[in-house]
Amino acid sequence: MVNVLRFSDVTYVRNGRLILDGVDWSVEDSERWVILGPNGAGKTTLMKLATANDYPTSGTVDVLEKRLGKVDVFELRNRIGFVSSATGRRIPAAELVRDLVLTAAYSVEGRWNESYDEVDVRQAERILAEWDLADFAEHRYGTLSDGERKRALIARAVMTDPELLLLDEPSASLDLGARERLLQMLSGFARSPYSPAMIMVTHHVEEVPPGFTHVLMLREGRVQAAGPIRETLTSENLEATFGMPFELSEHDGRYAAVARPEPAQG
Numbered sequence: 001m002v003n004v005l006r007f008s009d010v011t012y013v014r015n016g017r018l019i020l021d022g023v024d025w026s027v028e029d030s031e032r033w034v035i036l037g038p039n040g041a042g043k044t045t046l047m048k049l050a051t052a053n054d055y056p057t058s059g060t061v062d063v064l065e066k067r068l069g070k071v072d073v074f075e076l077r078n079r080i081g082f083v084s085s086a087t088g089r090r091i092p093a094a095e096l097v098r099d100l101v102l103t104a105a106y107s108v109e110g111r112w113n114e115s116y117d118e119v120d121v122r123q124a125e126r127i128l129a130e131w132d133l134a135d136f137a138e139h140r141y142g143t144l145s146d147g148e149r150k151r152a153l154i155a156r157a158v159m160t161d162p163e164l165l166l167l168d169e170p171s172a173s174l175d176l177g178a179r180e181r182l183l184q185m186l187s188g189f190a191r192s193p194y195s196p197a198m199i200m201v202t203h204h205v206e207e208v209p210p211g212f213t214h215v216l217m218l219r220e221g222r223v224q225a226a227g228p229i230r231e232t233l234t235s236e237n238l239e240a241t242f243g244m245p246f247e248l249s250e251h252d253g254r255y256a257a258v259a260r261p262e263p264a265q266g
């Protein structure tokens, strides 16, 4: 097992606000983590540190066994795949889907070269097929639906064979069918032993893809619970994290949570 992420007593303070508070967290390469927590809990901040896009105020963060603050973060970021709504906004609308995926091998957004290595072209075609995008290869990014865009961004992120793949709310804004299709693909990807370590932020337990192994629950910058998903994703931990009682159910690795009804008065 290889450690891909280690947070030790991490705090993060901005404008006098304690945004992360004493976070200890460790991720191994075979693990697939879901991060759950209410709005403002610090999930995006956690992702910024895990993608080497910021530094802790105190404590240490090791990404792919390199300590933030002591490593060239540009080199490190080349080994990490990251998909968020912000990465999507940077893609030119006129970019062809095939080029969007292919150019990841050359770390550029927007096609710049007329000749690519045959091995990269084949890899891009394989990944486009894997993410159900083969029919969209010649379509422009700006013409895709939200669901197709998300798949295209993930395809671009995995093109470089990252050692760590982070997805920030990949199924937000998708319709039911698009969400389910994406979850099926993420589930298949998560289950493959050839896939990198994965970390996915979501607001909804319904969006946890089967095959994800661990969960970290964050509340007000503190780790409320963290560990194997079967033991850790419980109605008690959901209540402690979101501050209200839930009824949690699980069926074939899919979770659902609804507010627990108030007991009848009188």
Ligand SMILES: Nc1ncnc2c1ncn2[C@@H]1O[C@H](COP(=O)(O)OP(=O)(O)OP(=O)(O)O)[C@@H](O)[C@H]1O
Residues within 6 Å of the ligand: 014, 015, 017, 019, 037, 038, 039, 040, 041, 042, 043, 044, 045, 046
């Ligand atoms: N530079 C900053 N200065 C002050 N407060 C900040 C700064 N950056 C983030 N925050 C605050 O820190 C808290 C955590 O923010 P963060 O974006 O990490 O939460 P989140 O869990 O991702 O929330 P959401 O689910 O709404 O996306 C928020 O209350 C936010 O307003």
